[in-house]
Amino acid sequence: MEETSEIEAERATGEEDPTAAKAVNGESLSDEDLRVVEQLKQRDTEVRAHELAHVAAGGGHVTSGPSYSYQTGPDGKRYAIGGEVGIDTSMKSGDPEGNLEKARAIIRAAMAPAEPSSQDVRVAASAQAMQSRAQQEIRERQIKEYEQVMSAGATDRASTPTEATGAGTTPPAGDEDSDSATQPSQGMSGGQARLAQSIASLFSTPVEMGLSQLA
Numbered sequence: 001m002e003e004t005s006e007i008e009a010e011r012a013t014g015e016e017d018p019t020a021a022k023a024v025n026g027e028s029l030s031d032e033d034l035r036v037v038e039q040l041k042q043r044d045t046e047v048r049a050h051e052l053a054h055v056a057a058g059g060g061h062v063t064s065g066p067s068y069s070y071q072t073g074p075d076g077k078r079y080a081i082g083g084e085v086g087i088d089t090s091m092k093s094g095d096p097e098g099n100l101e102k103a104r105a106i107i108r109a110a111m112a113p114a115e116p117s118s119q120d121v122r123v124a125a126s127a128q129a130m131q132s133r134a135q136q137e138i139r140e141r142q143i144k145e146y147e148q149v150m151s152a153g154a155t156d157r158a159s160t161p162t163e164a165t166g167a168g169t170t171p172p173a174g175d176e177d178s179d180s181a182t183q184p185s186q187g188m189s190g191g192q193a194r195l196a197q198s199i200a201s202l203f204s205t206p207v208e209m210g211l212s213q214l215a
Helices: 002-014 031-061 096-110 118-167 173-187 190-204
Strands: 062-072 078-087
Touching (some): 031 062, 031 096, 096 118
16 A cells, blocks of 8 residues: 555656656656656666675776666666676686685675675685685695705704714713703704794684675
């Protein structure tokens, strides 16, 4: 009843208002046509807000859009009923940190609208896979760096007794505690220790699981 009353009121106003919605031939719209126009207006508002949310969250990764598909209403006006935003989903070789940042930005952009479409969800899922690959590359690189550092430290420790024997010197008895305290730093520098700690923390942190066109 309320909807009918609103339409009747709009029609009554339209008879006096030259700017009110009218048919292409200039005649007043029927009740059904007025309902269609109101639905198209609402859809147009929702579509534009949806696509602008993608653009705002996508930032520099947005490549095009928003572009819209339109429907002409009984009043002769065009209303947006669908849209899409282009976004860069490519991965850059040798830059897992950059790929990780991009994947997270894509996920934010895909899920930014209040009601993500099925296409948005598919794009977000693809970006989550991209995020996982980037995280794996980062872990593999850090493991390799860690192994290289530890290998270098082992080589240094192996060469230290030979150098001491060749010198033919014996440290004073009072310096034994001092020597034993400094040996860990000979095998592992501060930088090596920090790298080892970083690797350990990486494995103790759960992997985060987690566009193409955003609809």
